Amino acid sequence: MLKLDNISAYYGNINALSNINLEVEKGEIVSLLGANGAGKSSTLKVISGLLEPRDGDVYFKDDKITGMEPEKIVDHGIIHIPEGRQIFPTLTVAENLKIGAYRIRKSTNWQNKLDDIFEYFPVLSDRKEQQGGTLSGGEQQMLAIARGLMAEPELLMLDEPSLGLAPLIVKDIFKIIKKINSEGVTILLVEQNANMALKIANRAYILETGEIVHSGNAEDLASDEKVKEAYLGSK
Ligand code: ATP
Numbered sequence: 430m431l432k433l434d435n436i437s438a439y440y441g442n443i444n445a446l447s448n449i450n451l452e453v454e455k456g457e458i459v460s461l462l463g464a465n466g467a468g469k470s471s472t473l474k475v476i477s478g479l480l481e482p483r484d485g486d487v488y489f490k491d492d493k494i495t496g497m498e499p500e501k502i503v504d505h506g507i508i509h510i511p512e513g514r515q516i517f518p519t520l521t522v523a524e525n526l527k528i529g530a531y532r533i534r535k536s537t538n539w540q541n542k543l544d545d546i547f548e549y550f551p552v553l554s555d556r557k558e559q560q561g562g563t564l565s566g567g568e569q570q571m572l573a574i575a576r577g578l579m580a581e582p583e584l585l586m587l588d589e590p591s592l593g594l595a596p597l598i599v600k601d602i603f604k605i606i607k608k609i610n611s612e613g614v615t616i617l618l619v620e621q622n623a624n625m626a627l628k629i630a631n632r633a634y635i636l637e638t639g640e641i642v643h644s645g646n647a648e649d650l651a652s653d654e655k656v657k658e659a660y661l662g663s664k
Contacts, residue, residue, distance in 0.1 A: 430455040430615055431476065431507075431584060436485035438475055445471040446639045449485070453584065458606070458616040460626035460647065462660060463636035469619040470512060472636070473586050476617075477509035478502040489584070506583035512592060512619075514573040518562025522553050525561050525572055529579030539579070546575050549605060567598035574605065578614075585609065586617045591625065603629055623660045627651040635660065 431453040438446040446468045453459045461469050474480035476487055478499035486495045489505055497505075516525050526546060530539040547554035550571050556564065561572060570590055577585055587606065591599040603625055610616050620626035627633055630647040635656065643656055650656050 430490055431617070432488040433472070433476070434486045434488065436472075436475055436482045436487065438471055438480055438482045440480075444639060445480075446475065446482070449475075449639075449641060451634055451641065451644075453615060453617055455583075455615055456610075456613070457631045458610050458618060458629055460618045460620055460623075460630035460633040461636065462620060462623045462626055462633055465621075466638075467636040468639040469636055470588055471639075473509055473511075473588055473617070473619060476502075476586060477507060479509075503580065506581075507586065508577040508580050508582035508584070509586045510573050510577045510588060510590070512588040514566075514569045516561040516564075516569055516572050516576065518560065520561055521558050522561060522564070522572060523557045525576055526553075526579050529576030531580075542579060542581075546578055549578070549608065550575050567594050567601070570594060570598075570602055571605070574602075574609075578609065582614055584615045584617060586619075588619045589621060590618070591620060591622045599625065624651075624662075627661075 433449050433451040436446055436449040449472060461472060463469050471480055475482050478497050481496055486493055489507060492505065494502055494505060526543055527539065530542060552568055553571060553575055561569065564572060590602050606616060607629055618626055618630065627647045627650055632645065633647045633650050634641050635643040643650060
């Protein structure tokens with residue numbers, strides 16, 4: 430479904446990504462792991478058109494999407510939820526969600542879509558009229574994910590959805606990600622919480638200073654001694 434073919438990307442002279450080859454099949458959850466600055470966010474930015482690669486190509490469902498405008502990439506069905514839950518703090522929950530639906534298919538009634546979304550996120554339904562900025566951190570993350578779902582993505586890319594959240598809330602967020610996936614949305618997940626990210630994923634890639642250093646089946650990676658030692662905080 431998604432293929433990155435030998436991607437290299439720079440910020441000015443800074444080499445953020447080198448020769449990244451990565452694939453995501455339809456229906457999978459794929460996790461992208463690595464330390465701070467390894468290039469995880471940059472990889473998502475290349476896919477969503479926010480960072481133009483210097484070399485290589487990105488393909489989505491057989492279309493070459495390299496260098497396309499981010500809006501066009503959204504039209505192809507790729508939604509990127511960036512790190513830091515960029516919701517609109519002074520708009521209500523319902524207004525934030527409505528904005529997410531701006532590219533919804535004409536055949537879909539956005540009010541029906543909103544009702545579907547509230548089934549996933551009952552906590553947001555209770556807070557429809559509350560300003561986004563007054564939600565708790567976990568609720569804001571749910572709103573960010575919910576807003577992404579309003580655009581009916583085929584591929585949902587989440588950048589560190591667990592960042593700064595309490596362990597119980599993180600569990601809820603991961604449950605929601607799993608449910609979204611089970612209903613047909615393919616997921617590319619960036620996480621520093623490697624333990625959780627490997628548990629939920631089918632496959633994973635591990636980045637180190639802009640290069641992929643390990644990749645494979647998530648279960649195999651979770652039991653690999655080298656991976657355990659370097660990324661999972663155990664020997
Ligand atoms: P984190 O977990 O800290 O978000 P990351 O794995 O997502 O890290 P990236 O944000 O992709 O890493 O950063 C990869 C490299 O590119 C880092 O060396 C970073 O300093 C650099 N970088 C990222 N954004 C920019 C930018 N806008 N300008 C210059 N350098 C950048």
